[in-house]
Amino acid sequence: MSPRRDVRVERTAQIIEAATRLFAQHGIDQTSMDMLAKAVGMSKGVLYWYFESKDAIILALLEQLFNQPLLEVQALLQAPESTAHRLSQLTTNLAAALEELQSLVPLAQELYALSARNNNVQSFLASYFQRYRASLAELIQQGLERGEFSSIDPEQVAWHLAALYEGSTVLWLLEPMPQRLTEQLQAALQLLLKAIVAR
Amino acid sequence: MSPRRDVRVERTAQIIEAATRLFAQHGIDQTSMDMLAKAVGMSKGVLYWYFESKDAIILALLEQLFNQPLLEVQALLQAPESTAHRLSQLTTNLAAALEELQSLVPLAQELYALSARNNNVQSFLASYFQRYRASLAELIQQGLERGEFSSIDPEQVAWHLAALYEGSTVLWLLEPMPQRLTEQLQAALQLLLKAIVAR
Amino acid sequence: MSPRRDVRVERTAQIIEAATRLFAQHGIDQTSMDMLAKAVGMSKGVLYWYFESKDAIILALLEQLFNQPLLEVQALLQAPESTAHRLSQLTTNLAAALEELQSLVPLAQELYALSARNNNVQSFLASYFQRYRASLAELIQQGLERGEFSSIDPEQVAWHLAALYEGSTVLWLLEPMPQRLTEQLQAALQLLLKAIVAR
Amino acid sequence: MSPRRDVRVERTAQIIEAATRLFAQHGIDQTSMDMLAKAVGMSKGVLYWYFESKDAIILALLEQLFNQPLLEVQALLQAPESTAHRLSQLTTNLAAALEELQSLVPLAQELYALSARNNNVQSFLASYFQRYRASLAELIQQGLERGEFSSIDPEQVAWHLAALYEGSTVLWLLEPMPQRLTEQLQAALQLLLKAIVAR
DNA sequence: CATGAATGAGGTTTCATTCAT
DNA sequence: GATGAATGAAACCTCATTCAT
Numbered sequence: 001m002s003p004r005r006d007v008r009v010e011r012t013a014q015i016i017e018a019a020t021r022l023f024a025q026h027g028i029d030q031t032s033m034d035m036l037a038k039a040v041g042m043s044k045g046v047l048y049w050y051f052e053s054k055d056a057i058i059l060a061l062l063e064q065l066f067n068q069p070l071l072e073v074q075a076l077l078q079a080p081e082s083t084a085h086r087l088s089q090l091t092t093n094l095a096a097a098l099e100e101l102q103s104l105v106p107l108a109q110e111l112y113a114l115s116a117r118n119n120n121v122q123s124f125l126a127s128y129f130q131r132y133r134a135s136l137a138e139l140i141q142q143g144l145e146r147g148e149f150s151s152i153d154p155e156q157v158a159w160h161l162a163a164l165y166e167g168s169t170v171l172w173l174l175e176p177m178p179q180r181l182t183e184q185l186q187a188a189l190q191l192l193l194k195a196i197v198a199r
Numbered sequence: 200m201s202p203r204r205d206v207r208v209e210r211t212a213q214i215i216e217a218a219t220r221l222f223a224q225h226g227i228d229q230t231s232m233d234m235l236a237k238a239v240g241m242s243k244g245v246l247y248w249y250f251e252s253k254d255a256i257i258l259a260l261l262e263q264l265f266n267q268p269l270l271e272v273q274a275l276l277q278a279p280e281s282t283a284h285r286l287s288q289l290t291t292n293l294a295a296a297l298e299e300l301q302s303l304v305p306l307a308q309e310l311y312a313l314s315a316r317n318n319n320v321q322s323f324l325a326s327y328f329q330r331y332r333a334s335l336a337e338l339i340q341q342g343l344e345r346g347e348f349s350s351i352d353p354e355q356v357a358w359h360l361a362a363l364y365e366g367s368t369v370l371w372l373l374e375p376m377p378q379r380l381t382e383q384l385q386a387a388l389q390l391l392l393k394a395i396v397a398r
Numbered sequence: 399m400s401p402r403r404d405v406r407v408e409r410t411a412q413i414i415e416a417a418t419r420l421f422a423q424h425g426i427d428q429t430s431m432d433m434l435a436k437a438v439g440m441s442k443g444v445l446y447w448y449f450e451s452k453d454a455i456i457l458a459l460l461e462q463l464f465n466q467p468l469l470e471v472q473a474l475l476q477a478p479e480s481t482a483h484r485l486s487q488l489t490t491n492l493a494a495a496l497e498e499l500q501s502l503v504p505l506a507q508e509l510y511a512l513s514a515r516n517n518n519v520q521s522f523l524a525s526y527f528q529r530y531r532a533s534l535a536e537l538i539q540q541g542l543e544r545g546e547f548s549s550i551d552p553e554q555v556a557w558h559l560a561a562l563y564e565g566s567t568v569l570w571l572l573e574p575m576p577q578r579l580t581e582q583l584q585a586a587l588q589l590l591l592k593a594i595v596a597r
Numbered sequence: 598m599s600p601r602r603d604v605r606v607e608r609t610a611q612i613i614e615a616a617t618r619l620f621a622q623h624g625i626d627q628t629s630m631d632m633l634a635k636a637v638g639m640s641k642g643v644l645y646w647y648f649e650s651k652d653a654i655i656l657a658l659l660e661q662l663f664n665q666p667l668l669e670v671q672a673l674l675q676a677p678e679s680t681a682h683r684l685s686q687l688t689t690n691l692a693a694a695l696e697e698l699q700s701l702v703p704l705a706q707e708l709y710a711l712s713a714r715n716n717n718v719q720s721f722l723a724s725y726f727q728r729y730r731a732s733l734a735e736l737i738q739q740g741l742e743r744g745e746f747s748s749i750d751p752e753q754v755a756w757h758l759a760a761l762y763e764g765s766t767v768l769w770l771l772e773p774m775p776q777r778l779t780e781q782l783q784a785a786l787q788l789l790l791k792a793i794v795a796r
Numbered sequence: 797c798a799t800g801a802a803t804g805a806g807g808t809t810t811c812a813t814t815c816a817t
Numbered sequence: 818g819a820t821g822a823a824t825g826a827a828a829c830c831t832c833a834t835t836c837a838t
Contacts, residue, residue, distance in 0.1 A: 007818095026316070027313075029228045033813080042819085043819060044812095045814090045819060045821070046819060053813080106312045106315030109312035110308075112305070112372060113226065113309035113312055115372065117225065117305070129370060130374065156386045159383055160363070160387040163362075163363050163370055164366055165366065166366035167362030167364065169366075170311055171361060173311060173315070174324045174325050175329065184355065184358055188355075188358070188362065191391060192390060192391070194393075194394040195393040195394040207801095228828095231828065233827085243829095244803055244832085245801080247830065248802070252830080409822090425710065425713075427626040430808080443811085443824055443825065444823060447822065501713075504709070504710045507706050507707075507709040508706075511703045511707035514624075515703070520771070524771050528772065554785075557768065558784075560768060561761050561768055562761055565763035565765070565766075565767070566764070568764070568767070569756065572723050572726050573726055573727065586753075586756070589754070590788060592792040593788045593791040629833080631832075639799095641834090642798060642800070643799080645833095645834075646797070650833080650834080651834095
């Protein structure tokens with residue numbers, strides 16, 4: 001209601017945005033609050049006005065970072081195209097996102113590693129992956145119901161897809177193959193479809 | 200027989216072993232050289248007698264850690280069983296290893312993240328994955344030559360498998376599903392085999 | 399008037415002052431940042447708030463330390479007395495300064511030694527000595543123009559004087575001769591003057 | 598008598614030689630016993646077999662380093678040439694030595710600085726300079742007795758010369774003027790001679 | 797005589813966080 | 818609301834010296 005609230009929202013966003021950039025570039029531990037303050041053009045004290053701690057910033061960033069892919073799958077659930085086509089679209093989108101946001105991949109890996117020691121991170125990510133797989137399963141389920149796919153376990157295939165996507169991110173991080181990612185991922189998807197489409 | 204046993208090999212192993220344990224438990228950055236020294240039961244200086252820096256320890260650990268899975272695939276190349284069977288065996292072994300060495304998974308993730316900022320780590324891991332995929336491709340190629348598989352690109356399938364394996368460790372790290380990992384992975388493999396076996 | 403006095407200038411001065419004292423007493427390398435912090439009565443972190451590194455402190459100290467003698471010669475350039483008299487005054491001042499600031503002599507020597515390995519120190523000192531000799535040369539030149547001195551090369555005599563001054567600090571450091579320094583230096587100057595005054 | 602003695606002498610010399618080189622290049626404090634051991638191709642323990650401590654090495658080096666110039670002046674005392682000529686020779690030799698042993702200059706400065714905190718170094722250097730000045734004074738005295746110089750205090754002139762020499766070393770360290778040192782020093786000497794030669 | 801493994805105090809520097817202004 | 822000065826623990830690493838072999 002008060003204009004103050006706008007300032008808060010804006011500032012918070014600025015901080016998260018800068019943190020994402022710096023964490024991705026230098027690593028979380030190697031990014032100091034000083035660096036972050038300088039990057040957002042505010043004083044160090046301000047960071048603590050908007051966030052309780054560095055951990056709180058990490059958590060906020062986490063939520064923002066992992067929101068997008070989830071929304072994307074969920075949007076596809078409403079799309080009219082065939083399931084196979086929608087899965088293909090999802091794959092293309094993933095490849096495009098990886099290529100565009102290359103620098104975020106190590107940040108994601110770091111957050112995965114962090115999850116082993118930080119309960120907040122752990123439960124956020126666990127919940128994220130559950131929802132992601134659930135949405136994928138729903139998509140597969142649609143394919144089953146429409147007769148596109150035959151006798152398979154949607155949850156199992158969803159797990160398979162999710163693993164494939166996560167794994168390809170790792171491979172991509174360690175062996176960036178310019179332009180070949182889409183190709184590779186699409187080939188993988190086709191193989192999977194070949195196994196599940198109703199004959 | 201020699202009056203002074205070669206203490207070098209022994210100490211190096213002790214240090215790597217302790218480092219692996221501590222890094223996995225607390226994270227690499229959160230494990231100080233002091234902690235490590237205490238864990239090995241020696242003075243801090245000794246770490247620097249055997250390793251040039253913390254980085255050198257990380258690197259040595261890296262090599263040891265990633266040696267095992269590589270050897271395993273390469274061993275399977277010589278095994279007499281059918282290719283499908285050998286792939287299944289590989290999958291079972293992976294699941295078993297993940298369950299046994301749970302605590303090493305976050306360490307691996309952290310190393311992946313580190314690769315973005317540490318050239319030594321990056322090139323080691325890049326080389327590792329290349330060799331791993333190459334061995335997998337060779338295995339698939341054997342399947343093709345023996346007529347077990349039909350018209351597929353071995354390198355592509357190898358990439359698919361590698362991605363699947365990497366992705367499943369991530370999913371496993373974030374959602375440990377007691378006892379269900381083998382099941383899930385085997386199901387995924389069967390799906391893949393269904394798509395590639397010669398009819 | 400302003401509610402928060404500019405503490406920056408004050409702190410910087412305190413730190414330099416303490417550093418000068420401790421470096422002179424214990425040597426630069428033997429003075430730890432801990433000792434320095436304790437001497438300034440602040441935490442160690444504060445040193446790094448005001449200076450980037452120990453090197454930066456050394457450099458700031460260097461500038462302050464060598465500023466004084468330079469100003470002194472330059473002031474003499476404006477003085478009305480005869481050149482011989484002004485050189486005598488300079489000599490007396492030098493002797494007095496040496497006796498008063500005895501403890502700074504080893505610090506100066508250490509900085510000279512440091513110049514061989516530290517480019518910042520090297521270029522500062524090189525520039526200092528150039529300016530010092532140039533000012534001395536200007537003074538001699540005045541003597542020439544006023545007919546006090548006869549056919550000599552001002553730059554050469556300036557170099558001679560500078561060497562004499564530097565050398566006498568070394569001799570003084572190693573054989574402190576209470577009260578005899580002024581005498582000795584004046585005698586040396588008179589010898590020099592005897593050689594250059596117009597007959 | 599025993600051949601062992603030769604080994605000792607040889608080893609000691611090797612160590613001092615390497616220490617001189619390393620101390621000159623990296624500074625005394627920045628040269629570790631490890632570096633020294635590596636440079637002489639011996640184990641670290643050997644250094645402690647031949648020298649009690651790092652300080653003892655510094656002291657032995659000091660004696661060797663400052664022996665040469667002293668011998669040189671003393672040799673000149675016996676030479677048949679005119680005193681003026683012999684002083685000129687001394688000056689030329691100094692310039693040549695400085696140019697040849699450039700790297701030893703910072704080491705000398707560091708030892709001067711060290712003298713303020715190390716009594717052994719202090720008394721060695723004090724004694725050295727006393728003997729050096731005494732020899733110079735004897736040379737001047739010869740000039741007086743032979744009627745070359747007129748009514749001057751030999752000790753005072755010796756101090757003047759010693760200061761000039763030391764000072765020129767400092768100026769040379771900070772502003773290396775290729776090829777011009779001899780010139781500059783000879784000019785300075787001529788000025789001095791002009792003031793003291795009997796007319 | 798000689799080695800090289802071991803010690804452990806101490807070096808410089810970083811950094812999340814607090815708080816007076 | 819906002820600043821930036823201040824803290825102090827802890828990080829990695831070095832090094833003179835000792836001593837069992």
